[in-house]
Amino acid sequence: MLELLINPYIQTILKVIFLIFLVVLPSAALLTLMERKWSALIQDRRGPGRANIGKFTFLGIFHILADGMKLALKEDFYPAGTNRFLFTIAPYFGFFSAVTLFALLPITSPLGNFTFQIVDVNIGILMILAYMSFSIYGAVLAGWSTDNKYGMLGAVRASAQMISYEVFLGVSLLGLLVVYNSLRISDIVAGQNEYWFNGLIPKWGILTQPIGFLIFFTAILAEMKRAPFDAPEGESEIVAGFFIEYSGMRFALFFLAEYISLVGMAMLISTLFLGSYHFPWLLDAGFKLGSLPLVELPQWLVVFLRFITFGGKVLFCCWLIISIRWSLPRFKFDQIMKLGWNRLMPLGILNLIITILVTLLF
Amino acid sequence: MKVKVVTRDVGFLGKFYLPAVLMGLWLVSRHFFANLLFNKMTVTINYPEVKRPIAKRWRGRHRLTRHENGFIKCVACFLCEEICPANCIHIKSAEMPFDKSVEKYPSVFDIDELRCIFCGLCVEACPKDAIRMDTEIVSLAFTDRKKFDYTRNLLLDEAPDNKHTKYTNVPLPTSIEEALPNSKGVVADDLTN
Ligand code: SF4
Ligand code: SF4
Numbered sequence: 001m002l003e004l005l006i007n008p009y010i011q012t013i014l015k016v017i018f019l020i021f022l023v024v025l026p027s028a029a030l031l032t033l034m035e036r037k038w039s040a041l042i043q044d045r046r047g048p049g050r051a052n053i054g055k056f057t058f059l060g061i062f063h064i065l066a067d068g069m070k071l072a073l074k075e076d077f078y079p080a081g082t083n084r085f086l087f088t089i090a091p092y093f094g095f096f097s098a099v100t101l102f103a104l105l106p107i108t109s110p111l112g113n114f115t116f117q118i119v120d121v122n123i124g125i126l127m128i129l130a131y132m133s134f135s136i137y138g139a140v141l142a143g144w145s146t147d148n149k150y151g152m153l154g155a156v157r158a159s160a161q162m163i164s165y166e167v168f169l170g171v172s173l174l175g176l177l178v179v180y181n182s183l184r185i186s187d188i189v190a191g192q193n194e195y196w197f198n199g200l201i202p203k204w205g206i207l208t209q210p211i212g213f214l215i216f217f218t219a220i221l222a223e224m225k226r227a228p229f230d231a232p233e234g235e236s237e238i239v240a241g242f243f244i245e246y247s248g249m250r251f252a253l254f255f256l257a258e259y260i261s262l263v264g265m266a267m268l269i270s271t272l273f274l275g276s277y278h279f280p281w282l283l284d285a286g287f288k289l290g291s292l293p294l295v296e297l298p299q300w301l302v303v304f305l306r307f308i309t310f311g312g313k314v315l316f317c318c319w320l321i322i323s324i325r326w327s328l329p330r331f332k333f334d335q336i337m338k339l340g341w342n343r344l345m346p347l348g349i350l351n352l353i354i355t356i357l358v359t360l361l362f
Numbered sequence: 363m364k365v366k367v368v369t370r371d372v373g374f375l376g377k378f379y380l381p382a383v384l385m386g387l388w389l390v391s392r393h394f395f396a397n398l399l400f401n402k403m404t405v406t407i408n409y410p411e412v413k414r415p416i417a418k419r420w421r422g423r424h425r426l427t428r429h430e431n432g433f434i435k436c437v438a439c440f441l442c443e444e445i446c447p448a449n450c451i452h453i454k455s456a457e458m459p460f461d462k463s464v465e466k467y468p469s470v471f472d473i474d475e476l477r478c479i480f481c482g483l484c485v486e487a488c489p490k491d492a493i494r495m496d497t498e499i500v501s502l503a504f505t506d507r508k509k510f511d512y513t514r515n516l517l518l519d520e521a522p523d524n525k526h527t528k529y530t531n532v533p534l535p536t537s538i539e540e541a542l543p544n545s546k547g548v549v550a551d552d553l554t555n
Pocket of ligand 1: 448
């Protein structure tokens with residue numbers, strides 16, 4: 001029995017199951033409610049809280065069940081003139097690209113030989129970029145196959161936006177690669193637990209690459225098609241954009257994929273720029289601030305603290321992304337393009353050059 | 363065509379929308395945390411459980427008023443039925459046999475609240491202050507259309523809720539108690555004849 005558990009393949013499968021069913025799906029489902037609740041708090045409302053079982057509403061948590069049930073009971077509908085094959089497979093692209101991201105990111109530091117990361121490939125960042133750009137196929141196919149002009153417009157906008165923002169998404173990450181000198185996620189994570197000034201200031205990505213962080217964050221927002229870059233699905237102009245004709249569980253797939261990728265991107269931002277699971281001055285052996293003596297902690301406690309830290313960071317990133325949605329109006333399409341190509345792109349290249357010069361000189 | 367060009371100087375950082383974004387985030391998070399921690403600014407009223415206070419002049423469901431002695435004030439003059447733009451008041455008048463102080467009284471007084479537009483003209487028109495809209499009943503919601511037809515005694519707040527009947531011609535009363543419940547009106551002299 002124990003031998004089975006030590007088998008790396010079995011371990012990986014168990015990790016996948018654990019991650020999908022205990023982390024990805026619950027957190028995405030919770031976020032659908034959280035976004036509504038948080039936006040209500042921001043706008044001085046109360047938000048949903050009526051769905052109940054008996055007397056209990058638990059802050060509206062049953063709305064998740066109610067929504068899911070409603071979507072599951074809806075008619076599975078193909079509008080006239082649809083390309084059925086493409087229409088059917090389109091939602092899975094976004095879902096796939098959102099979920100695969102989780103395979104590459106560690107949630108806490110290894111406990112003995114057991115890593116809390118499904119795979120640690122040596123080209124981690126490239127793989128993440130590749131999977132991320134996969135989601136655009138979903139948008140384009142969905143918009144194209146529905147034979148609807150709004151869907152078509154949404155698909156065109158999505159692809160144009162994606163093409164331009166993917167470029168400096170890469171550029172902003174190049175600076176990070178130069179600093180930590182590796183494409184492997186675990187190396188980048190380890191690099192962020194080193195310190196400047198004799199153990200005082202951690203070398204987190206946001207401190208080594210502040211401009212890179214800003215550009216990356218902007219590009220991530222555009223990549224997820226979230227406000228203020230939600231022109232592909234702009235409700236007030238093209239109704240719902242590329243998924244306008246979808247209903248029932250197919251729509252739910254789009255909807256869920258959006259929130260899964262929100263969690264995924266929040267994890268990505270925390271992993272690459274906010275020091276991943278590292279709490280400042282918490283080393284593998286225990287707390288150590290500057291030249292003060294080490295406070296020793298058992299390994300399981302360190303791992304647990306790091307897990308909490310990572311959760312907190314992810315929650316903060318989700319909150320930030322959602323708050324930005326509720327504080328900014330949608331950019332016009334030409335403004336999106338101008339911001340991308342005229343401003344962020346040169347800035348990203350400048351940032352890269354400066355980073356390279358600084359790394360070479362010091 | 364004359365065009366006035368307005369130049370906006372947003373500065374270098376403004377070109378990246380940074381100050382605006384930070385200001386927006388500051389505003390948003392202020393509201394977020396104030397509401398999350400102290401529930402301070404929430405303006406929502408949990409409607410069915412909590413009702414917002416309504417103004418005194420709010421036009422709610424109608425009611426028919428009485429004299430001090432419990433007599434119905436309405437004299438069945440049809441002014442309200444005449445002026446009603448929605449044609450939703452239906453009155454049938456009857457002679458009051460027992461009471462010399464009134465000539466007529468409404469044997470039927472129906473208001474179809476479903477058609478009523480709550481304009482308040484009936485209240486304005488009434489010469490006797492017999493109909494008012496000050497019940498503060500804001501929402502009329504039933505699962506049956508018939509229940510929106512408010513009959514005379516319902517408007518007097520007397521009959522139980524299930525006695526909704528439309529255009530029932532209430533037969534002439536045979537005794538004063540039957541004619542006007544709780545009436546303490548002046549009894550006619552020829553009643554004994
Ligand atoms: S409020 Fe207006 S519509 Fe309603 S019964 Fe009176 S006059 Fe008619
Ligand atoms: S309610 Fe007033 S206006 Fe209407 S019939 Fe009676 S007395 Fe006349």
